[in-house]
């Protein structure tokens with residue numbers, strides 16, 4: 408049961424390849440583009456296996472007034488089909504898009520900023536870096552990719568940031584050292600990170616080890632990013648007396664919906680709001696928690712009793728859940 412969203416038609420105006428596997432899509436909303444803050448994202452309706460689904464993409468821009476919305480989409484062969492759908496489109500296509508949503512806000516006024524991008528995680532940080540540079544803020548952007556050909560927007564970033572942009576290419580043996588990068592930052596510096604789960608966790612550990620305030624490390628993550636590759640798994644929904652299979656390219660939430668389970672609330676569909684969290688009665692494998700609604704500590708305290716169905720998965724086993732026990736009994740875990 409999706410939380411209601413309002414949609415507006417938009418024309419796909421232009422497509423540009425900006426890296427080996429990253430394509431920039433430019434939409435003109437029929438009702439006009441709304442101003443947005445850097446770090447905001449857009450929800451886009453996509454078609455997967457003939458059915459409408461929703462995907463969220465960071466808006467690529469520095470927040471200046473514009474008549475278009477730009478999103479950059481990595482072509483994920485192992486994804487759930489949303490990127491494949493977008494990559495199949497030609498200019499002139501019409502889609503439904505939401506208004507911009509500001510869930511990864513940039514707080515101005517800090518004495519220093521460290522921005523960390525891993526792969527397609529550059530999309531929200533691109534605008535932040537340009538906006539901070541324009542304001543004369545002290546900043547560095549560290550941008551990591553496996554291959555140089557996977558770096559998007561490098562020229563634009565270099566033109567604005569100069570040597571405040573540092574590139575790390577995995578195939579050249581270049582790695583970001585979180586402790587080294589954090590050392591020497593101003594006391595009230597802020598860190599913004601978007602990239603794979605492992606990169607975020609490395610920085611969170613180093614940030615905590617340096618005794619820095621957790622509220623000054625802000626992050627956005629990818630719904631598809633987990634500790635293990637996605638694989639098929641079996642689920643028993645005890646309160647519906649139902650067994651189902653979650654395909655490797657499908658979310659647990661989608662499998663529930665496809666099988667007529669309509670009592671699971673959901674909204675963000677990328678592991679942030681916690682609405683889709685359900686009770687785990689039994690798991691004989693390992694839950695690959697991919698949400699950011701629960702902290703690492705909360706996941707440990709919960710001992711595998713909850714799973715965010717929109718993003719989290721099971722590896723090497725199966726799951727028994729009760730979808731009637733949702734967020735209402737997890738409220739005490741809400742953290743500031």
Ligand code: FES
Pocket residue numbers: 672673674675676677678679680681682683684698700715716717718
């Ligand atoms: S729908 Fe928001 S965390 Fe799953």
